[in-house]
Amino acid sequence: MMTQILGCCNRYVQGYGEIKRLKSYVSWMGRSFLVIASKNRLRDLKNTIAEAMDGLKVTFVQFDGQCSWEEIHKIVAVASNCGAEAIIGVGGGKVADTAKVVANKCGARVIIVPTISASDASTSSVSLVYQDNGTIEDVIAFPVSPELVLVDTEILIHAPVRLFVAGMGDALSTYIGGKVCQEHYFDNHFNAKGTHTALAVAKLSYDMLMKYGVQAKKAAEQKVITDAFNAITEVNILMSGMGFENNGSASDHCFYFGTLALTEREEYVYHGEGVAFSTCCQLVMQGASNEELDEVYQFCLNVGLPVTFDDMHLSNLTEEEFDIMTKAVLKENFIHHHPFEVTYEMVYGAYKTADAIGNMYKKGGSLI
Known part of the structure; x- marks a missing residue:
């Protein structure tokens, strides 16, 4: 007899302005959260996320463009120092991949907030880790899919x-x-x-x-x-x-x-x-x-x-x-x-x- 497996993120939320309700979806995961986002996404969304997560400890770290082991180790150190119980990746596919690896390394839950819909990386239980020249170095499969994928269409309509x-x-x-x-x-x-x-x-x-x-x-x-x-x-x-x-x-x-x-x-x-x-x-x-x-x-x-x-x-x-x-x-x-x-x-x-x-x-x- 053959074995069949179906895997998916634990909760998928899609709607206009949903990032403002982020706390209602994640507060059960803990009290300390680490947000990973690029410089531009931090510029656009940091204040909105901070206000949405009022009453919870939120640390922000800038993603520098490549899901590489150097970048991952940098962010893991930040997550460990702040005692993050959940990692929130805000951005595109490489941010999502980075968040998944960091969460796995720290034993934390993972939340993905895509800011573009250019790929299917947000919901998957796999990350691609790249070398600095852009070639793939590792493909990592995780035992679980992201805990939450929160898709705010108000953000997505501004994407290219x-x-x-x-x-x-x-x-x-x-x-x-x-x-x-x-x-x-x-x-x-x-x-x-x-x-x-x-x-x-x-x-x-x-x-x-x-x-x-x-x-x-x-x-x-x-x-x-x-x-x-x-x-x-x-x-x-x-x-x-x-x-x-x-x-x-x-x-x-x-x-x-x-x-x-x-x-x-x-x-x-x-x-x-x-x-x-x-x-x-x-x-x-x-x-x-x-x-x-x-x-x-x-x-x-x-x-x-x-x-x-x-x-x-x-x-x-x-x-x-x-x-x-x-x-x-x-x-x-x-x-x-x-x-x-x-x-x-x-x-x-x-x-x-x-x-x-x-x-x-x-x-x-x-x-x-």
């Missing part, structure tokens, strides 16, 4: 629209990669099989993107709250996080990671943007129908996600660069989460064909 769209790109991969894993019994990120609940959440996230993605972007451009904006915020942060961890990953990220092997090329795209194009590559490689591909390509075009190498700022790729990327993809663990052997020729062909289809769509063409 491009980051909101990048979050949609990351979420786009969730069902497409997870479905392959579930149907062919590959492990999820908890080293077990996925549940029907997990796949249903991933499918819902995909359907919500198709239904609300374009109008949610329009709301984000106007910096206003609408039902569509709320829906896609939930998709980007909660559904995407639950979906990728609980279903597993296939090659939906691998083709993007392959492009990162081009060390002479500067990276211009955000994680979710690169993942969107990578997801197109996966669909091509696994033989998706014209109808499936059309829906994904049209969506990406409509919200402004990359569908070509030119969109990724990778113009005029040489055959040597294609060779480097293809070999890098084949080294990724999750490239093997397909019910067939993935070969060099398949990866190479998917790269070139996905780009060619994208160029066709950008010129007004279509597969159907």
